[in-house]
Amino acid sequence: MKRLLVTTLLACFLGICSLSHADEATQADAAVANILFEYDGSEEYASYKANDDGSVDLIFASNTPDKLYEDILTQLQNHPHISSVLASKGGPVCKLF
Numbered sequence: 001m002k003r004l005l006v007t008t009l010l011a012c013f014l015g016i017c018s019l020s021h022a023d024e025a026t027q028a029d030a031a032v033a034n035i036l037f038e039y040d041g042s043e044e045y046a047s048y049k050a051n052d053d054g055s056v057d058l059i060f061a062s063n064t065p066d067k068l069y070e071d072i073l074t075q076l077q078n079h080p081h082i083s084s085v086l087a088s089k090g091g092p093v094c095k096l097f
Contacts, residue, residue: 024054027081032056035075039068045094046072054083061094 029050036042045061056076060069069089076085 024081024083025050025052028054028056028083031079031081032058032076035072035079039072041096042072044096045091047091054081056082056085058085058087059091060087060089061091061097062089063093063097064089065097 032048032050036046036048045064046058048056048058050056058076060072069087073085073087076082076087
């Protein structure tokens with residue numbers, strides 16, 4: 001009986017930890033989507049991945065204007081649901097610029 005209780009508690013704890021990580025990724029994903037939505041055509045020059053820990057990896061088109069890149073990056077870095085941002089301008093050239 002004791003073994004069953006310990007096993008059940010351990011399974012619940014692991015399940016809660018998994019949900020916590022999924023929630024962080026979901027919140028980070030929503031934050032990035034909302035920020036990028038404010039910029040017309042961002043789906044053409046930016047792609048991203050929200051990670052389980054709430055961090056975000058972004059790749060911008062190599063010809064993204066510096067001001068635009070900096071504006072978006074600053075918003076992402078200051079968002080409370082994003083733990084960290086790893087970004088680069090190493091993507092393919094975008095026809096919008």
